[in-house]
Structures are given as structure tokens and as C-alpha cells.
Amino acid sequence: MKALALAATTTLAATAAAADTPELVVYTYDSFVSDWGPGPQIEKAFEEVCACDLKFVGNGDGAALLARLKLEGARTDADLVLGLDTSLIAAARETGLFAETDVNAVYALPIEWTDSTFAPYDWGYFAFVHNTDLTPPANFRALGESDLKVVIQDPRSSTPGLGLLMWVKDAYGTEAPAIWEGLADNIVTVTKGWSEAYGLFLEGEADMVLSYTTSPAYHIIAEEDDTKAAAVFDEGHYMQIEVVGRLAGADQPELAARFMQFMVSDVAQSILPTTNWMYPAVMPTNGLPKGFEALVKPENARLVETDRVPALRDEALAEWLAALSR
Amino acid sequence: MARSIVPVSTRSGSSAAALVVVLILGALAAVVSRADVGSGFVGSDWAAIRFTVWQAFLSALISIVLAVPVARALARRRFAGRAVLVTLLGAPFILPVIVAVLGLLAVFGRSGWVNAVLAAIGLPEVSIYGLHGVVLAHVFFNLPLATRLLLQGWQAIPAEQFRLAAQIGLTPWALFRTLEWPLLRQVLPGAAALIFVICLTSFAVALTLGGGPRATTVELAIYQAFRFDFDLGRAALLSVAQLVMAGAAAIAALWILPTIGMGAGQDRPVLRWDAQGGLQRLHDTVVIGGAALFLLLPLGAVVLRGGGGLRLMPSSVWESALLSLGVSVVSVVALLALALPMAAWIATRRSGAVEVIGVLGLSASPLMIGTGWFILINPVMDPSGVALPVTALVNALMALPFALRILVPRLRDTIQDFGQLSTTLGLQGWPLWRWVLLPRLRPQIGFAAGLTGALSIGDLGVIALFADMERATLPLQMYRLMGAYQMQAAAGAALLLLVMALGIFWVCDRGGRWHAEA
Numbered sequence: 001m002k003a004l005a006l007a008a009t010t011t012l013a014a015t016a017a018a019a020d021t022p023e024l025v026v027y028t029y030d031s032f033v034s035d036w037g038p039g040p041q042i043e044k045a046f047e048e049v050c051a052c053d054l055k056f057v058g059n060g061d062g063a064a065l066l067a068r069l070k071l072e073g074a075r076t077d078a079d080l081v082l083g084l085d086t087s088l089i090a091a092a093r094e095t096g097l098f099a100e101t102d103v104n105a106v107y108a109l110p111i112e113w114t115d116s117t118f119a120p121y122d123w124g125y126f127a128f129v130h131n132t133d134l135t136p137p138a139n140f141r142a143l144g145e146s147d148l149k150v151v152i153q154d155p156r157s158s159t160p161g162l163g164l165l166m167w168v169k170d171a172y173g174t175e176a177p178a179i180w181e182g183l184a185d186n187i188v189t190v191t192k193g194w195s196e197a198y199g200l201f202l203e204g205e206a207d208m209v210l211s212y213t214t215s216p217a218y219h220i221i222a223e224e225d226d227t228k229a230a231a232v233f234d235e236g237h238y239m240q241i242e243v244v245g246r247l248a249g250a251d252q253p254e255l256a257a258r259f260m261q262f263m264v265s266d267v268a269q270s271i272l273p274t275t276n277w278m279y280p281a282v283m284p285t286n287g288l289p290k291g292f293e294a295l296v297k298p299e300n301a302r303l304v305e306t307d308r309v310p311a312l313r314d315e316a317l318a319e320w321l322a323a324l325s326r
Numbered sequence: 327m328a329r330s331i332v333p334v335s336t337r338s339g340s341s342a343a344a345l346v347v348v349l350i351l352g353a354l355a356a357v358v359s360r361a362d363v364g365s366g367f368v369g370s371d372w373a374a375i376r377f378t379v380w381q382a383f384l385s386a387l388i389s390i391v392l393a394v395p396v397a398r399a400l401a402r403r404r405f406a407g408r409a410v411l412v413t414l415l416g417a418p419f420i421l422p423v424i425v426a427v428l429g430l431l432a433v434f435g436r437s438g439w440v441n442a443v444l445a446a447i448g449l450p451e452v453s454i455y456g457l458h459g460v461v462l463a464h465v466f467f468n469l470p471l472a473t474r475l476l477l478q479g480w481q482a483i484p485a486e487q488f489r490l491a492a493q494i495g496l497t498p499w500a501l502f503r504t505l506e507w508p509l510l511r512q513v514l515p516g517a518a519a520l521i522f523v524i525c526l527t528s529f530a531v532a533l534t535l536g537g538g539p540r541a542t543t544v545e546l547a548i549y550q551a552f553r554f555d556f557d558l559g560r561a562a563l564l565s566v567a568q569l570v571m572a573g574a575a576a577i578a579a580l581w582i583l584p585t586i587g588m589g590a591g592q593d594r595p596v597l598r599w600d601a602q603g604g605l606q607r608l609h610d611t612v613v614i615g616g617a618a619l620f621l622l623l624p625l626g627a628v629v630l631r632g633g634g635g636l637r638l639m640p641s642s643v644w645e646s647a648l649l650s651l652g653v654s655v656v657s658v659v660a661l662l663a664l665a666l667p668m669a670a671w672i673a674t675r676r677s678g679a680v681e682v683i684g685v686l687g688l689s690a691s692p693l694m695i696g697t698g699w700f701i702l703i704n705p706v707m708d709p710s711g712v713a714l715p716v717t718a719l720v721n722a723l724m725a726l727p728f729a730l731r732i733l734v735p736r737l738r739d740t741i742q743d744f745g746q747l748s749t750t751l752g753l754q755g756w757p758l759w760r761w762v763l764l765p766r767l768r769p770q771i772g773f774a775a776g777l778t779g780a781l782s783i784g785d786l787g788v789i790a791l792f793a794d795m796e797r798a799t800l801p802l803q804m805y806r807l808m809g810a811y812q813m814q815a816a817a818g819a820a821l822l823l824l825v826m827a828l829g830i831f832w833v834c835d836r837g838g839r840w841h842a843e844a
Contacts, residue, residue, distance in 0.1 A: 030802070031809030035640040057710065058798075058806070063553045070556050071360075071700055077708060091556075149436070154533060156550040188436070189455050189537045192530045195808035196424055200534075202813055203428060204437035218811045277811065321370065324538045 023053045024255050027065055027076075029083040031276075033058035038268075038275035045267050052255055061193065062088055062159050062242075070095060079250035080259055082121070086241045087162055087313065089118055089306040099248040101257050105264040108283040109241065110301035118243035121263040122278035125237035125298050126163045127230035128208040129201065129215045136208070136231030140168060144182025151188050151197045151206040155317055158193045159240070162313065164210050167238030169316040170302050176316065180323035187324065213237065213295055218277045221291040229296065236300025242278065339671025342664045343683045349723060350569075350690045353698025354562060360701055361559035371547055371564065378543045379571060381457060381532060382525035385464035386518045392465065393472035393517070394510065396617045399610035400473070401480035411618060412477070413832050415470040417625055420780035420827040422801045423530045424808075425628055425820040430454070430463055430535075432627030439623070455537035463531045468521040470621060475520075475731060478773060479513040480506075482736055498606070516731050519579030523572040523689050523727070544568050548691045558697075565694040572689025576682045576727075625824070632821025635814040639807075643819050646803040647826060650783050653718050653799060654830060657782035658775045660722035665729035665774060670763070672730065673737040684730040687723035695720055713797060721785050725778035732774045733767065740766045772838015779830035784823060800826070 033039035033056045043054045057077075059068050062084050069076060074097065084092050092098060103119040113120055128143075128150060130136050137143040143150070153161030169176045188206045191197040201209035213230040220226050244263050246256040262268055269280040273289050280288075304312055400412065418426060433439050434454040441451050454462065483505055491501050529545035544564055551561035672680045699716055703709045709716075744762050748754070764771070784801060798806065800823050807816035 029809075030806050034803075034806035034810045034812075035642050036807070036810040036812055060553075067553050067556055068700075071697065072704055075704065154539070154546075156546070156554050184538075187538060189534055190539060191534050195805060196427070196530070196534060198811075199424070199428060199808060199813055200431065203431055203435065205431055205435050215811075222811070321539050325373075325540050 021051065021053050022252050022255060023055055024050070024079050024252050024259060025055050025057060025077050026080045026082050026259070027057050027059060027068065027078040028081070029061045029065060030058040032056070032083055036275065038271050041271045041275060042263075042268055045271065046259060046262050049262070050255060050258065052252070054259070063157075066092055066095075069097065073097070074249050076247065076249070078247055079252050079256040080244060080246050082242075082244040082263070084118070084243055084245065085159060086239070086243070086303060086306055087159070087166060087309050089115065089243065090309050092245065093117060093306075097247050097249065098245045099250070099253070101246050101260050103260050103264060105282050107264075107281055108279070109281060110239065111303055113241075115243075115306070118245040119260050119264060120241045120243050120281040121268070122272045122276055122281055123239060123241040124212040124214045124278040125230075125239055125301070126160060126167055126210065127213040127215075127232070127237055127296075127298070129211045129228055129230050130208040132227050132229050134207055136229075137233075139233045139235050140171070140179050141182065143186060144179065146186065148186055148207045149188045149205075150183075150186050150208045150210070151200045152190055152210045153194055153197050154190045154192060155320060158191075160194050160197075160210050160212075161190070163238050163240055165316045165320055166304050166309070166312065167235075167302060169312055169319075170238060170304050171235040177319045177323050180320055184324055190324070212240070212278065213298065214273075214277050214279060214292075217273070217289075217291050217295055220294055221274060221289065226294070232296045232298055234300075236302045237298035238302045241281075241303070242276075336671045336674065338667035339669075339680075342668045343671070343680055346664065346668075346683055346687055346723060346726065349719070350686050350695065352702065353690070353695045354565060354569075356698040356701040357558050357562045357565070357694060361557075361562055367563070367567075370542070371544075371567075374542045374544050374547045375567060375571075377541060378526055378532075378545075381460050381464070381536075381541075381543075382522045382528075384457075384461045385468065385525040386522040388461060389465050389468040389472045389521050390514055390518045392469055392617075393476055394514075395613045396469070397473045397476035397480060398506070399613045400477055403610050403614065411614075412474070413828065413835065414622065414625070415474055416777065416780060416831045416835075417470070417824065417828055418466050418621055419468065419471050419777075420784045420831070421467075421628070421824060422784045422804065422820070424805075425823065426467065426624065427463065427531060427534055428631070428817075428820075429624035429628040430466060432631070433623045434459075434462065455535060457536065457541070459535035459537065460528075460532050460541060463535050464521075464525045464528065466621065466624065467531075468524060469617070471728075472517045472521060473617070474773070475517045476510070476513055478732060478770065479509045479735065481769070482739065483509060512735060515579040519575050519685070520688075520727055520731055522575045522579075523685055526568060526572055526575075526689060527691060544571075545691055545693075548693060552693055552697060561694065561697075565691050568691060569686060569689055572685055573682055576685035580681055628817075628824055629821060631817040632819075632824070635816065635818025636821060637818070638812070638815040639818045639822070640815070642798075643800070643803055643807075643815070643822065646798050646800045647822055649714070649797060650800040650823075651826065651830075653714055653721070654779045654782040656715070656718035657721040657725070658779045658834070660719055661725050661729055661778040662771070662775065664722060665726055665733060666759075666771075668726075669730055669733035669737050670741075672734050673741055681727075681730050681734065684727040687726045690723075692720065692724075695723075710797070717785075717799070718782065721782035722778065724785070725774070725781050728777050728781075729774035732770050732777075736767055736770045737763065769838045772834045772836070775838070776831040776834030779834055780827040783827040783830060 031037050039056050043056060046054050059065050065081060065083055066088050069078065069081060098117050100116045101119065107113050107120060109120060109123060128136065137146050137148065152164055155161040155165040168179050172179050191200065194211070197209050198211060200206060208231065216228040216230055219228045244260055246260055250256045264282045266284050269282050270284040270286065272278060272280050273292060431438055431454070436451065444451060487505055491505060496504065527545050529543055529549060532541045532543045533546055544567060548561050548564045551557045551564060668680070668684065700709050703712060740763060748758055748762055800819060804816050804819040804823065807819060
């Protein structure tokens with residue numbers, strides 16, 4: 001009890017001290033706020049112009065963010081949520097917690113952005129990453145026929161895993177179960193999240209891992225290691241677009257709107273590629289950082305409309321479970 | 327019986343037990359209160375339940391079957407490095423799942439050491455992925471725990487009895503029957519039940535090493551219900567299923583626990599005169615060597631990988647380490663405050679039924695407890711403000727069944743052996759604890775405290791739900807590093823975690839056995 005009371009007092013004292021500078025609370029996923037993530041730099045840059053205290057609250061991944069928001073409901077402290085992606089937008093909109101915002105930007109996305117509630121801040125293509133000494137298959141069928149070993153993430157607990165599910169479903173429709181059956185003997189294992197899968201791949205447990213086309217950029221730029229590449233599949237690549245949204249009940253509605261505009265500004269967009277390792281949603285004036293030109297560029301971008309995601313997701317999950325549980 | 331005579335208060339014990347029940351059922355009720363009409367069990371849930379029970383059963387069985395010879399060999403041998411080995415035995419148990427899995431894969435994985443050796447001598451590759459992989463990992467986690475629990479039991483046999491056995495020249499078989507078998511009968515069911523319950527709540531290990539959705543456990547289904555479907559009704563239903571399975575296992579195990587006394591001794595160091603024969607010596611050497619290899623090779627891989635990462639760690643890792651240390655200390659205090667009165671309450675009763683309450687804390691999904699308390703706290707205050715106390719308390723809850731299993735048998739013996747004397751002398755309340763119970767329980771308290779502290783350091787559990795940017799415990803920080811591609815720095819953090827957990831375990835455990843031979 002004492003600990004509870006003490007914690008309460010500390011929170012109150014902290015609130016009182018910060019009363020003169022407005023506080024803007026942004027819920028986001030964990031890796032965004034890590035020391036190497038974009039969080040610290042974004043915070044510094046925005047606080048220079050906003051006369052406010054920007055506070056990031058890290059919480060698991062995109063799905064965990066949404067679950068937390070649903071738990072808190074209208075009582076949430078968050079002014080903004082940053083890090084939901086296109087497969088979560090429908091469920092997020094359904095909560096009725098988000099407000100529309102005008103964000104002015106010329107997006108550099110492979111698709112046209114029309115959503116008026118959420119603004120994209122970065123994006124990427126899902127892809128299988130491999131070592132360059134391997135000749136990758138050209139599509140899912142070829143992968144299924146090969147004896148290559150891959151690690152994927154579980155769609156029930158991870159966003160990339162869900163992305164792969166939608167990728168196969170969108171590309172193959174009713175043939176998707178057959179594709180999964182072909183892949184079953186290639187899948188070494190399924191992990192809880194991206195970190196575990198990528199860790200297993202780096203340890204040599206698999207020839208390929210489900211990640212992003214931009215993952216090799218990390219190895220090229222941060223580690224000067226050009227032995228990693230992403231395989232281009234001729235079915236096209238499923239996209240992940242990460243978005244930021246403002247809550248209708250935000251304590252600081254104007255500041256929140258300013259932050260959304262800031263996220264698509266040149267300053268923020270220049271920070272994202274080498275911290276979040278994704279493509280910027282708006283091309284920075286200086287272009288992409290050196291190293292990104294070496295990345296493969298899929299020709300065909302795939303994305304299921306946000307409203308169709310929930311129904312398609314359930315169908316695809318059932319097929320995935322059936323094919324891999326044999 | 328001692329029960330009617332000994333003046334150990336049962337009021338604080340029953341309050342502690344009530345608190346445990348409230349903490350768990352309160353969380354469950356909170357989740358239910360927010361649920362819409364949930365769906366019932368679906369077909370895949372039954373498959374998950376079947377897989378969960380089967381792998382937990384196999385893991386528990388194999389762990390304890392292997393632990394008997396290892397503990398026996400350790401109990402009757404003295405060699406250089408024995409104390410270090412016994413401490414290291416605690417290590418796999420407290421490692422964060424991902425660290426342990428990577429360690430195991432370095433040895434047993436596709437490009438691991440075992441397969442490298444097999445390839446060198448022209449044998450086909452073995453795959454770790456599948457039910458056998460899940461069981462292998464769970465044995466890796468729990469064999470050390472089972473061994474320590476058994477060893478603890480062995481050390482409770484008074485030295486005088488081994489001396490007597492040696493004097494009258496008991497054969498090894500007779501010694502086993504008269505001294506060791508009663509002990510095993512008392513310790514094994516409880517240890518098996520504990521391991522079964524631990525494996526019931528396994529999630530990431532089962533999924534990763536199980537090789538796919540075939541290896542879906544109930545805990546994964548709970549995770550899916552919370553995170554993927556946000557179906558609180560289903561999450562609550564599955565949580566209840568998990569509690570029932572664990573409760574049933576605990577009741578079954580405690581039902582067959584015989585209450586026996588080892589007889590009183592003078593707590594002299596145990597010296598052994600038996601098992602000096604060459605064949606027995608060889609047997610023990612092979613057993614100890616094999617167990618040490620199985621446990622230490624993956625740990626060695628963790629150390630090797632982490633060494634290079636230590637200097638890459640940002641300063642925030644050290645801040646997190648300090649924070650984790652704080653949480654761990656609070657957990658230990660909370661644990662002792664709960665466990666000692668509960669153990670005393672249980673020890674003065676004929677049946678161990680109350681101990682089942684302790685097992686609930688371990689079998690409840692951390693995600694369920696975390697979500698439930700988040701729902702309860704959120705209307706009153708900012709949950710991240712109480713993240714650390716809640717984490718410490720939940721860690722204490724999870725460690726409670728271990729602590730009870732460690733404390734109760736010794737406490738029961740002590741009360742039986744010294745109860746009447748204490749009553750005659752009018753000792754009760756604090757003086758009874760101070761002069762009779764605590765001194766004789768010291769090794770057990772040290773072991774329980776060490777286990778709790780170490781477990782708490784490595785636990786990711788509920789903090790993930792409550793945390794904010796400023797306050798991240800060490801395991802959470804490690805995951806954040808991995809999420810940002812910093813695998814090497816994360817490996818360094820994992821090594822730091824291992825060292826800290828072992829350090830806490832060693833300090834408490836040694837502290838408990840100070841001036842008392844292990």
C-alpha cells in the first residue's frame with residue numbers, strides 16, 4: 001500500500017511541476033522508443049519547435065497498442081497513437097476514439113492515400129531476407145518447391161506474420177491453402193515476434209526470414225555489411241504502411257494536430273529511414289540516405305483495403321492453421 | 327499431533343493466502359467484467375489444451391526422472407567446483423525465454439554444435455523442432471529446478487542418520503529404501519506438479535521449438551484472444567481452463583504427498599561414508615558430467631555471444647539493470663512476507679490443500695493478471711505509475727509455489743520435532759520464529775529468496791503492459807534492442823541479465839547456507 005501511495009504522490013508532484021508546459025502523450029510500439037529507434041531524435045526535434053513536453057509511451061507492437069487503447073477507452077491519457085499499420089486501421093476506426101485531421105503532404109507511397117483519420121509516416125514491403133550467397137526463389141510456388149528453410153512469425157502474435165498471411169491471400173485468393181501446404185515443409189519454425197525470427201535467421205537457423213525489403217539497409221549502413229539482401233517475388237509484395245492518429249478526447253488537440261503534421265515534415269522524415277529502417281512516407285529534400293539505393297524495389301505493391309482486412313484475415317488465418325497444423 | 331500444540335499463529339497465514347486468491351480472482355473478475363458475450367471453446371482450443379497438457383506431462387516426467395540420479399550423485403559427492411555447479415544449476419530456470427532458446431539453438435539448432443559434430447563424422451542432421459524440441463527445452467529449464475528441490479530434500483536428512491547407516495553397514499539398496507526412498511516420495515510429487523504447471527503456461531518456447539501452429543499452447547490462445555481478437559470473454563475462459571488444469575495437477579500431487587518426519591538431528595554438516603565403491607564413483611561422475619554438459623553448453627553459448635555485445639550496450643541498459651535489481655529486491659521481500667506465514671499455516675495442518683492456492687499464482691497467465699489489474703487500476707490512477715510495485719508483486723506471486731515447496735517440508739519437520747519443546751518453554755509468536763524456526767529454515771529461506779530474486783530479474787511478464795519509456799526493466803530493454811536490429815547489444819544485455827540473476831541467486835543462497843555445509 002505504501003508503495004502505491006508513494007507512486008501516486010510522485011506522479012502528482014511530477015504533474016504539478018510540468019503544469020506550465022503542456023504535455024503531449026504519444027503511445028507507440030517498443031522499438032520506436034528504444035535508444036536506436038526514432039523516438040529520442042523525434043522527441044528532441046519536436047520539442048525544439050512546440051514549447052511542449054513530448055512523452056512517448058512504448059507498448060509492445062502495433063496490436064498491443066490497439067489492445068491497450070481499447071482497455072483504456074475514452075479515459076486514455078494518450079493524445080496520439082503512432083505505430084498502427086494498415087491491417088489494424090479498420091479495428092482502430094471501429095473504436096470511435098480517433099478524430100479526423102487535415103495533414104498536408106505529398107506522399108511518396110506506391111498507392112494513393114485517402115484516409116482522413118490516419119496519416120502515414122513510413123512504409124515498407126514485406127520480403128524474405130537472405131544471405132547474398134544464396135539464389136532466392138522468384139515466388140511462393142518456387143519457394144514451396146525448393147528445399148530452402150524459412151522462419152516466419154505467427155500471424156496471431158505479430159504484425160509481419162499477419163502481413164505474410166495477407167500477402168499470400170491477396171496474391172492467391174482461393175489457391176492460398178495450396179500455397180501454404182507447399183510452404184509447410186520449408187518453414188523451420190514460427191516465432192512469437194519479429195525479433196525472435198530475425199535472431200534465429202542471424203544465428204543460421206534458416207536460409208531466409210520474413211522481414212522487410214529495407215532490412216538489408218540496416219546491415220549496409222549501420223554495420224557496413226552487404227551480405228544481406230531481400231528476395232523479390234514476382235507476385236508483388238505486400239506493403240506495411242505505419243500511421244499516426246489523433247484521439248478525439250486528446251487534452252491537447254491542436255498540439256496533437258501539429259505533431260501529425262510534424263511527422264510528415266522534412267525533419268521527421270529524414271530521421272525515420274535510418275532509425276526505423278523503413279521508407280519515408282514523404283520524400284525528404286535530401287532524398288534517401290546512402291545505402292538505400294542498393295535495396296531491391298518490387299514492381300507490384302499489394303495492399304488489401306483496410307475495410308476488407310478483418311474478414312479476410314479470419315478466413316486466411318483458418319487456412320493457415322489448417323495447412324500448417326498437419 | 328503437533329498441530330494442536332504448536333503455537334504458530336494461523337491468522338497471518340490465512341490472510342496471505344486470501345490476498346493471493348484476491349489478486350488472481352480480482353484480475354479474472356475485472357477481465358470478465360469488460361467482456362462482451364464471449365464465444366465458447368472452439369475446436370482449435372481443445373487441440374491447444376491437449377497439446378499443452380501432453381507436453382507439460384512429458385516435460386515434468388522426464389525432468390524428475392533425470393533429476394533423481396543427478397541430485398543423488400551431487401548429494402553424496404564432494405569435489406572442487408561443486409558449489410559453483412550447484413549455483414549454476416539455477417541459471418537456465420531464470421533465463422528469459424528468448425535468451426535460453428538462442429542458447430539451446432547454438433547447441434542443438436540446424437547450424438548448432440551437435441549438428442556440426444554429426445556432420446563431421448558423416449551422420450545425418452538432427453532437427454530440434456517438434457514436440458521433442460519443446461520437451462528438451464522444458465527439461466533444460468526444469469531439470470536444474472527439480473535437482474535443487476531434491477538436493478534440498480537430501481540435505482534435510484540429518485547427518486546422524488547417514489553416520490548410523492554407515493556404522494551398521496547398510497547396503498546401498500537398504501540405505502536407499504530406509505533413508506532415500508521416503509524422501510523421494512515426499513519431494514517428487516510436489517516437484518513434478520510444479521514443473522507441470524510451469525510448462526502449462528509456456529508459450530514462446532513451445533511455439534518456437536514446436537515448429538509451428540501444431541505447438542499451440544493455451545497461453546498462446548490467451549495471447550491471441552487479448553491481442554489479436556480483443557475477445558476478453560474468450561481470454562477469461564481460457565485463463566480459467568489454465569487455472570483448472572494447474573489446480574487439478576497440484577491437488578493430485580499434494581494428495582499423494584505423505585507426511586513423514588526425518589527425525590531431528592543437530593544440523594551437523596552431512597558427511598557421507600557410503601557409496602565409496604569405484605563403480606558408484608564412476609556412475610556419479612558420468613551423471614554429474616552429463617548433466618553439467620547439457621546445462622552448461624547452452625549457457626556457454628549465451629556467454630560467448632554476449633561477451634562482444636557488452637561494450638555496445640547503451641547507458642540505458644545499465645539504468646534498466648539497476649531498476650530490475652530494485653524490482654527484484656522488492657519481490658523477494660514481498661515473497662517472504664507472503665510465503666513464511668503461508669508455509670507456517672500449511673505446515674501445521676495435516677493436509678497440504680492450502681498449498682494449491684500457492685500454485686494458482688504460477689498458473690495464472692501473466693497477461694491475464696496484468697490486463698485485469700490494468701482494468702482495475704486505470705480508473706483510479708495512471709497504471710504506469712504503479713508498474714514497478716505491480717511487477718514486483720506479480721513476480722512474488724509466481725515464485726510463491728516454489729517458495730512453499732521449499733519451505734513447507736522443513737518447517738513441518740521443525741514444528742514436529744521442536745513443537746512440544748517450544749510449547750513447554752512457552753515460546754510463541756515472534757520469539758518462536760526468532761529462536762526456533764528461522765535459524766533452522768535459513769538454507770530454505772536463502773534458496774527461496776534467491777530463486778525469487780533471480781526469477782524476478784529475468785521476468786518480462788506484466789511490465790510490458792504497464793511500462794512507459796522511462797522505466798524499462800532489463801528484459802524489456804533487451805527486447806527493445808532486438809527490435810531495433812541491435813542483436814549484439816541485446817546479447818550483451820542477456821549476458822548481464824544472466825550474471826545479475828546468478829549473482830542474486832548466489833548471494834541469497836550462500837547467505838542462507840553460511841556456516842552450514844551445502
